[in-house]
Amino acid sequence: MVSKELPFTQEKITEIITEHPTPFHLYDKKGILDNARELRKSFSRVHGFKEFFAVKALPNPYIMKILKKEGFGADCSSMAELLLAEKAGIVGEDIMFSSNDTPADEFIKARELGAIINLDDISHIEFLEKTAGLPELVCCRYNPGPLKEGNAIIGNPQEAKYGFTRDQLFEGYRMMKDKGVRRFGLHTMVASNELNPEYFVETARILFDLIVDLSRELDIHFEFVNLGGGIGIPYKPEQQPVSYEAITTGVRNAYDEIIRANDLHPLRIYLECGRVITGPYGYLITTVRHMKHIYKDYVGTDASMANLMRPGIYGAYHHITVLGKEKHKPTHMYDVTGSLCENNDKFAIDRKLPEIERGDVLVIHDTGAHGYAMGFNYNGKLRSAEILLNEDGSFVKIRRAETVDDYFATLDFEGLENF
Numbered sequence: 001m002v003s004k005e006l007p008f009t010q011e012k013i014t015e016i017i018t019e020h021p022t023p024f025h026l027y028d029k030k031g032i033l034d035n036a037r038e039l040r041k042s043f044s045r046v047h048g049f050k051e052f053f054a055v056k057a058l059p060n061p062y063i064m065k066i067l068k069k070e071g072f073g074a075d076c077s078s079m080a081e082l083l084l085a086e087k088a089g090i091v092g093e094d095i096m097f098s099s100n101d102t103p104a105d106e107f108i109k110a111r112e113l114g115a116i117i118n119l120d121d122i123s124h125i126e127f128l129e130k131t132a133g134l135p136e137l138v139c140c141r142y143n144p145g146p147l148k149e150g151n152a153i154i155g156n157p158q159e160a161k162y163g164f165t166r167d168q169l170f171e172g173y174r175m176m177k178d179k180g181v182r183r184f185g186l187h188t189m190v191a192s193n194e195l196n197p198e199y200f201v202e203t204a205r206i207l208f209d210l211i212v213d214l215s216r217e218l219d220i221h222f223e224f225v226n227l228g229g230g231i232g233i234p235y236k237p238e239q240q241p242v243s244y245e246a247i248t249t250g251v252r253n254a255y256d257e258i259i260r261a262n263d264l265h266p267l268r269i270y271l272e273c274g275r276v277i278t279g280p281y282g283y284l285i286t287t288v289r290h291m292k293h294i295y296k297d298y299v300g301t302d303a304s305m306a307n308l309m310r311p312g313i314y315g316a317y318h319h320i321t322v323l324g325k326e327k328h329k330p331t332h333m334y335d336v337t338g339s340l341c342e343n344n345d346k347f348a349i350d351r352k353l354p355e356i357e358r359g360d361v362l363v364i365h366d367t368g369a370h371g372y373a374m375g376f377n378y379n380g381k382l383r384s385a386e387i388l389l390n391e392d393g394s395f396v397k398i399r400r401a402e403t404v405d406d407y408f409a410t411l412d413f414e415g416l417e418n419f
């Protein structure tokens with residue numbers, strides 16, 4: 001069981017709403033910091049640990065800067081994410097550039113920033129060499145194919161578009177060695193929202209074994225292994241958070257048995273998690289606009305899929321608290337919806353909640369990763385503001401809400417008049 005208790009009071013939310021109307025995402029800085037410190041402390045037991053925060057999970061430079069101060073780097077996968085890292089003061093080998101189907105200008109920008117480039121395909125070795133030049137340090141992404149089972153969000157590795165096959169890794173590293181690359185890393189990312197710590201230990205073992213084989217055959221030295229992201233979070237109250245201790249204990253044992261035993265120490269251990277870093281510390285705050293009673297009972301909110309896609313696209317569970325009614329019994333069954341003209345614009349289906357009235361404020365939990373970030377403008381829906389709640393209870397707007405002018409910014413209305 002995980003507590004879904006809120007880290008703020010109803011009074012605090014009322015105070016924030018008077019300045020910033022709903023809907024908005026609220027991020028709990030204390031929660032983010034406490035977790036970041038716990039992760040770092042736990043992983044200090046594995047050699048040379050570093051976490052590169054997956055920017056796509058929460059692409060806000062204020063959050064990135066908070067994490068940078070905790071020693072985290074940034075995992076970027078697009079031009080915009082590289083630029084955000086730069087703005088947040090994260091440069092050089094504190095950036096892991098893990099992209100796929102990569103355009104030349106992104107390789108050029110990544111090289112300019114001195115980022116660690118993580119190649120997704122063997123053909124990118126030559127492409128990178130021609131477009132941006134080969135750096136001294138290169139990492140390759142491994143797709144284990146049938147060797148490892150994926151999970152629901154990321155799919156089966158054999159069906160996934162990412163990474164090199166095992167044979168391609170041997171060929172690729174050899175090519176790069178011949179071309180003068182001297183520093184090497186190995187990466188994989190095979191799961192998303194995985195709650196079983198053993199999964200990550202098993203991934204580490206597969207990569208460690210592979211590093212033994214690659215190092216022997218090619219006579220190259222690996223500087224780091226990046227175990228990817230994908231550590232899950234307990235979206236449902238009955239789930240358990242992943243024990244960092246369980247991962248680090250398992251990875252340490254595997255390291256001793258495989259890496260040290262084969263004389264390949266030191267090998268640094270990297271992660272590029274997004275969800276587990278910020279996911280549980282974000283809340284979508286939304287006001288109930290209308291109640292509707294037809295064949296089912298609907299709670300219509302002022303938020304929509306534009307603010308949180310996960311329930312609509314994955315059927316994902318997000319816990320909902322009716323603010324001020326935390327102690328009330330869940331006596332009613334509702335669908336909690338947004339106003340978008342798609343029937344999957346629902347935050348919850350058949351959810352038992354206390355009786356809800358117009359004007360109630362709902363707190364939708366665990367929106368701190370892949371929440372705001374996945375938003376879109378379909379149906380002319382605008383993305384919300386993002387507010388950071390500081391440890392002392394003060395709050396700061398770290399992104400304003402979109403306006404209709406933002407939405408129209410790419411249209412030329414003057415041209416339209418003469419059209």
Ligand SMILES: *Cc1c(COP(=O)(O)O)cnc(C)c1O
Nearest residue numbers: 054098192229230272273274275
């Ligand atoms: C999405 C992604 C991540 C982050 O995944 P989480 O589930 O948020 O930890 C890390 N690396 C790559 C390459 C990704 O695509």
